[in-house]
Amino acid sequence: xxxxxxxxxxxxxxxxxxxxxxxxxxxxxxxxxxxxxxxxxxxxxxxxxxxxxxxxxxxxxxxxxxxxxxxxxxxxxxxxxxxxxxxxxxxxxxxxxxxxxxxxxxxxxxxxxxxxxxxxxxxxxxxxxxxxxxxxxxxxxxxxxxxxxxxxxxxxxxxxxxxxxxxxxxxxxxxxxxxxxxxxxxxxxxxxxxxxxxxxxxxxxxxxxxxxxxxxxxxxxxxxxxxxxxxxxxxxxxxxxxxxxxxxxxxxxxxxxxxxxxxxxxxxxxxxxxxxxxxxxxxxxxxxxxxxxxxxxxxxxxxxxxxxxxxxxxxxxxxxxxxxxxxxxxxxxxxxxxxxxx
Amino acid sequence: xxxxxxxxxxxxxxxxxxxxxxxxxxxxxxxxxxxxxxxxxxxxxxxxxxxxxxxxxxxxxxxxxxxxxxxxxxxxxxxxxxxxxxxxxxxxxxxxxxxxxxxxxxxxxxxxxxxxxxxxxxxxxxxxxxxxxxxxxxxxxxxxxxxxxxxxxxxxxxxxxxxxxxxxxxxxxxxxxxxxxxxxxxxxxxxxxxxxxxxxxxxx
Numbered sequence: 001x002x003x004x005x006x007x008x009x010x011x012x013x014x015x016x017x018x019x020x021x022x023x024x025x026x027x028x029x030x031x032x033x034x035x036x037x038x039x040x041x042x043x044x045x046x047x048x049x050x051x052x053x054x055x056x057x058x059x060x061x062x063x064x065x066x067x068x069x070x071x072x073x074x075x076x077x078x079x080x081x082x083x084x085x086x087x088x089x090x091x092x093x094x095x096x097x098x099x100x101x102x103x104x105x106x107x108x109x110x111x112x113x114x115x116x117x118x119x120x121x122x123x124x125x126x127x128x129x130x131x132x133x134x135x136x137x138x139x140x141x142x143x144x145x146x147x148x149x150x151x152x153x154x155x156x157x158x159x160x161x162x163x164x165x166x167x168x169x170x171x172x173x174x175x176x177x178x179x180x181x182x183x184x185x186x187x188x189x190x191x192x193x194x195x196x197x198x199x200x201x202x203x204x205x206x207x208x209x210x211x212x213x214x215x216x217x218x219x220x221x222x223x224x225x226x227x228x229x230x231x232x233x234x235x236x237x238x239x240x241x242x243x244x245x246x247x248x249x250x251x252x253x254x255x256x257x258x259x260x261x262x263x264x265x266x267x268x269x270x271x272x273x274x275x276x277x278x279x280x281x282x283x284x285x286x287x288x289x290x291x292x293x294x295x296x297x298x299x300x301x302x303x304x305x306x307x308x309x310x311x312x313x314x315x316x317x318x319x320x321x322x323x324x325x326x327x328x329x330x331x332x333x334x335x336x337x338x339x340x341x342x
Numbered sequence: 343x344x345x346x347x348x349x350x351x352x353x354x355x356x357x358x359x360x361x362x363x364x365x366x367x368x369x370x371x372x373x374x375x376x377x378x379x380x381x382x383x384x385x386x387x388x389x390x391x392x393x394x395x396x397x398x399x400x401x402x403x404x405x406x407x408x409x410x411x412x413x414x415x416x417x418x419x420x421x422x423x424x425x426x427x428x429x430x431x432x433x434x435x436x437x438x439x440x441x442x443x444x445x446x447x448x449x450x451x452x453x454x455x456x457x458x459x460x461x462x463x464x465x466x467x468x469x470x471x472x473x474x475x476x477x478x479x480x481x482x483x484x485x486x487x488x489x490x491x492x493x494x495x496x497x498x499x500x501x502x503x504x505x506x507x508x509x510x511x512x513x514x515x516x517x518x519x520x521x522x523x524x525x526x527x528x529x530x531x532x533x534x535x536x537x538x539x540x541x542x543x544x545x546x
Contacts, residue, residue, distance in 0.1 A: 088373075118392075119392070119506075120392055120393060120396055120506065123393075123396045123397075123400065124396060126400055126404075127396050127399035127400045127403075127404060130399070130400060130403065130408075131399065131404065133404070133408060134376070134408070134411075137411060137412075137415070141369065141415050149415075153412070153415070153416070156412060157412075160404075160405070160408055160409075163404070180506070
């Protein structure tokens with residue numbers, strides 16, 4: 001009897017582990033697919049805006065192009081510079097990819113549809129995104145090449161500067177909703193999306209999101225004419241794919257966060273709330289995310305790149321005082337009208 | 343299972359702490375420092391003090407360690423230089439030991455042996471002034487302060503609160519004067535470098 005029960009317990013633990021693994025895979029596989037399609041969105045939209053055709057050979061309308069690209073990158077030879085610090089050289093792309101994927105752990109795709117309903121979810125997202133910076137820093141330093149090193153220093157300085165603004169934008173959302181839990185933040189937007197009362201903060205948030213993901217007009221680390229390709233100049237083949245995936249994954253994550261924090265996440269007026277098996281709320285979140293992904297590409301097609309000093313001055317003397325001013329103003333209004341949510 | 347993980351994280355933190363001072367390359371040193379922070383944050387998270395653990399990640403790993411790493415990478419120090427300078431410093435090891443044990447003694451004399459029966463401590467004056475500000479008599483003692491900041495005590499006395507709310511409640515009531523004091527110190531620390539770096543009009 002005793003033997004049976006320990007055996008039974010072991011089976012239960014294994015089943016639990018398998019269940020958890022399956023749960024994680026159900027989130028991860030679609031995310032990676034979304035990242036793959038983000039690259040084709042970027043190429044197609046850029047092509048349309050520049051009056052070209054864009055990729056149209058692989059699959060219908062070139063829809064399978066990302067998989068062809070991935071295959072090409074995977075079979076390429078991985079060249080490792082002789083002077084590189086090997087351990088960090090391999091660790092850096094892994095950190096970039098893993099930490100941009102870890103951010104999805106607290107994202108709700110529908111009412112209660114989340115890997116972890118963590119009470120400090122939004123703080124977790126901030127912590128994870130701040131650790132992701134290390135991937136960039138390690139990549140540049142370990143390659144032992146001045147282009148990669150300068151690119152990584154630029155990129156890191158830019159990311160930690162704009163992270164301040166991103167955090168203060170998120171802080172105002174937390175002040176309005178009175179919770180760190182992402183689901184409560186979404187539920188508190190049932191009356192009105194936060195983009196309406198916090199429109200200036202939304203603009204600041206989106207600008208800093210562009211800078212955080214190293215996108216145009218803030219793609220200084222990838223200033224091809226000066227720095228070849230920035231921090232991943234020396235990375236090739238498979239380890240380059242990791243950087244590539246990590247970068248596009250953080251773009252999709254940022255778009256999702258924008259949709260969640262300012263546009264009500266999976267919420268939409270009555271229309272989409274039903275008791276059927278297919279949850280339309282996730283589709284609502286997906287559509288909102290797609291809109292912001294499009295916005296990311298639109299910015300790339302429209303705006304020229306900033307000069308580096310202009311970028312830093314804009315952050316520290318332009319955006320930061322504005323963001324701090326709003327962080328003081330929003331709670332002051334809440335207290336003055338006695339409408340604090342706690 | 344959980345205690346095993348806790349032991350593993352504690353061991354990892356101590357091991358990386360030792361490696362910080364033994365590794366020759368300063369960049370690798372900072373990497374182990376980050377490892378110490380990450381291990382400590384994981385330890386705190388597993389203990390159930392999630393907010394403190396996550397603040398550890400945001401503040402130490404996300405901001406302070408990155409600045410360290412940034413500066414160390416930019417300096418580009420030669421290894422031979424460090425080794426020679428390091429030999430000079432080992433001469434001062436006894437002095438370091440004396441200062442370190444003095445600090446250790448001070449910390450031991452301030453902290454109570456156990457938080458449950460914390461008696462009158464040198465914190466009394468501040469708590470008294472804090473009580474005056476709040477309009478309360480000096481009825482609460484330093485044990486109230488410790489009750490707020492010791493993990494299980496806070497959870498017991500603030501049932502129904504989230505952990506972060508419990509910390510806020512303690513910080514803005516029992517610890518309000520400490521909060522002000524801490525923020526003034528931080529403000530001074532911020533103003534100091536700015537005044538030092540500021541060039542006067544005649545310099546231009």
